[in-house]
Amino acid sequence: MNLLLLEEADFIAADRVVLADRRFTHMQEIHGVEVGDTLRVGQVNGLMGKATVLRLAGHEAELQVAFDQPPPAKLPLTLVLAVPRPKMLRRLFQTVATLGVPRLILVNSYKVEKSFWQTPFLNPETIRENLILGLEQARDTVLPEVIVEKRFKPFVEDRLPAIAAGTLGLVAHPGPYPACPRAVESPVTLAIGPEGGWIPYEVDLLGKAGLAPVQLGDRILRVETAVTALLSRIF
Amino acid sequence: MNLLLLEEADFIAADRVVLADRRFTHMQEIHGVEVGDTLRVGQVNGLMGKATVLRLAGHEAELQVAFDQPPPAKLPLTLVLAVPRPKMLRRLFQTVATLGVPRLILVNSYKVEKSFWQTPFLNPETIRENLILGLEQARDTVLPEVIVEKRFKPFVEDRLPAIAAGTLGLVAHPGPYPACPRAVESPVTLAIGPEGGWIPYEVDLLGKAGLAPVQLGDRILRVETAVTALLSRIF
Numbered sequence: 001m002n003l004l005l006l007e008e009a010d011f012i013a014a015d016r017v018v019l020a021d022r023r024f025t026h027m028q029e030i031h032g033v034e035v036g037d038t039l040r041v042g043q044v045n046g047l048m049g050k051a052t053v054l055r056l057a058g059h060e061a062e063l064q065v066a067f068d069q070p071p072p073a074k075l076p077l078t079l080v081l082a083v084p085r086p087k088m089l090r091r092l093f094q095t096v097a098t099l100g101v102p103r104l105i106l107v108n109s110y111k112v113e114k115s116f117w118q119t120p121f122l123n124p125e126t127i128r129e130n131l132i133l134g135l136e137q138a139r140d141t142v143l144p145e146v147i148v149e150k151r152f153k154p155f156v157e158d159r160l161p162a163i164a165a166g167t168l169g170l171v172a173h174p175g176p177y178p179a180c181p182r183a184v185e186s187p188v189t190l191a192i193g194p195e196g197g198w199i200p201y202e203v204d205l206l207g208k209a210g211l212a213p214v215q216l217g218d219r220i221l222r223v224e225t226a227v228t229a230l231l232s233r234i235f
Numbered sequence: 236m237n238l239l240l241l242e243e244a245d246f247i248a249a250d251r252v253v254l255a256d257r258r259f260t261h262m263q264e265i266h267g268v269e270v271g272d273t274l275r276v277g278q279v280n281g282l283m284g285k286a287t288v289l290r291l292a293g294h295e296a297e298l299q300v301a302f303d304q305p306p307p308a309k310l311p312l313t314l315v316l317a318v319p320r321p322k323m324l325r326r327l328f329q330t331v332a333t334l335g336v337p338r339l340i341l342v343n344s345y346k347v348e349k350s351f352w353q354t355p356f357l358n359p360e361t362i363r364e365n366l367i368l369g370l371e372q373a374r375d376t377v378l379p380e381v382i383v384e385k386r387f388k389p390f391v392e393d394r395l396p397a398i399a400a401g402t403l404g405l406v407a408h409p410g411p412y413p414a415c416p417r418a419v420e421s422p423v424t425l426a427i428g429p430e431g432g433w434i435p436y437e438v439d440l441l442g443k444a445g446l447a448p449v450q451l452g453d454r455i456l457r458v459e460t461a462v463t464a465l466l467s468r469i470f
Contacts, residue, residue: 098457221372
């Protein structure tokens with residue numbers, strides 16, 4: 001945790017917070033903070049700044065806080081992602097938040113197993129928890145928007161064209177396609193498939209919505225590695 | 236597992252292997268293979284090709300194999316990495332192998348906790364297991380070389396200059412440095428610090444060995460994300 005993210009409920013006054021949860025434990029066990037120490041803090045969806053430890057009790061800490069710094073810019077990106085297997089999902093939310101993705105749309109795809117949709121990692125509270133962890137890692141405060149689209153065709157036909165309009169639309173897909181572009185200056189809409197990839201019908205439909213296939217080479221990457229590699233190359 | 240990697244001990248004839256371990260379980264439980272099915276296979280440090288399932292018993296499978304395809308090219312890179320915390324180390328070996336790093340040098344650094352060196356994940360057999368998992372993910376066969384350098388100064392002063400000679404030497408370090416270069420054509424020597432970064436003395440010493448500091452922006456990335464982001468941008 002490189003930034004302590006504060007929620008509205010933490011505030012007992014405009015410049016005072018009391019923490020008694022995971023963040024208190026982390027401050028004590030990992031950072032070993034003492035009264036008088038200063039920490040980097042941010043308000044969820046707000047500014048960043050500094051906190052001073054005023055009081056440490058056995059189960060809670062009281063901090064004085066001051067905010068003066070905007071969070072880092074987000075990427076000009078909508079990321080469309082086929083739902084990965086549950087064990088990858090937690091880290092994926094963290095990574096997406098860390099990298100500065102402002103909007104993530106999780107979609108179904110032919111090769112997504114139906115059971116993946118049942119995972120508790122898709123509960124809004126769990127998604128939020130993992131996004132917060134990713135923001136704390138990066139030193140950012142602004143929660144990405146996460147949209148869940150369980151039906152591929154209506155999403156891609158009815159809603160994706162408006163999302164992709166005015167952006168560079170890309171589908172990551174192995175095959176005889178152009179290499180993924182580098183250092184793109186315009187906004188981007190990027191779709192990344194499931195393990196095993198999109199099926200041709202899906203690539204066609206994404207193409208009609210304005211997303212052109214591009215490839216990253218012969219190596220098959222885990223979805224989280226693919227997300228990082230693609231965003232690092234494109235931006 | 237996108238490629239089934241075969242070891243010398245698996246062979247019962249030039250074109251026959253018997254598998255009874257993790258790979259047999261994976262074939263059955265994840266891929267649900269049956270007699271007559273074909274699978275992508277590779278020989279560790281050798282060629283890739285196809286296997287046909289000849290026989291499935293309760294505890295083992297016999298495959299006929301033929302090899303005809305070279306593995307994908309590696310990156311022209313030596314990656315020097317401060318030892319990360321143990322829980323990150325397993326995935327890091329996998330990611331390094333997946334991305335095509337041919338040589339990884341793990342070094343000490345001021346901010347590496349001494350206890351990190353005690354982890355069983357640094358045992359050669361465990362390193363090899365995780366490299367194999369990363370190669371199976373990427374569809375590669377060639378094990379990266381992993382070198383462990385427990386003492387920073389003698390390594391950087393005595394051995395790193397020869398490694399970096401004739402390459403583009405880079406140290407990833409946050410600060411007022413040039414942005415990390417893109418699409419580099421020459422071989423690269425890249426050093427990535429621990430959580431918390433290198434200390435100034437270390438950056439100086441790495442600079443004398445031929446590695447210039449570059450930065451990736453304001454966001455602080457986990458080491459595995461940083462490795463992927465840097466390699467994807469540089470190559």
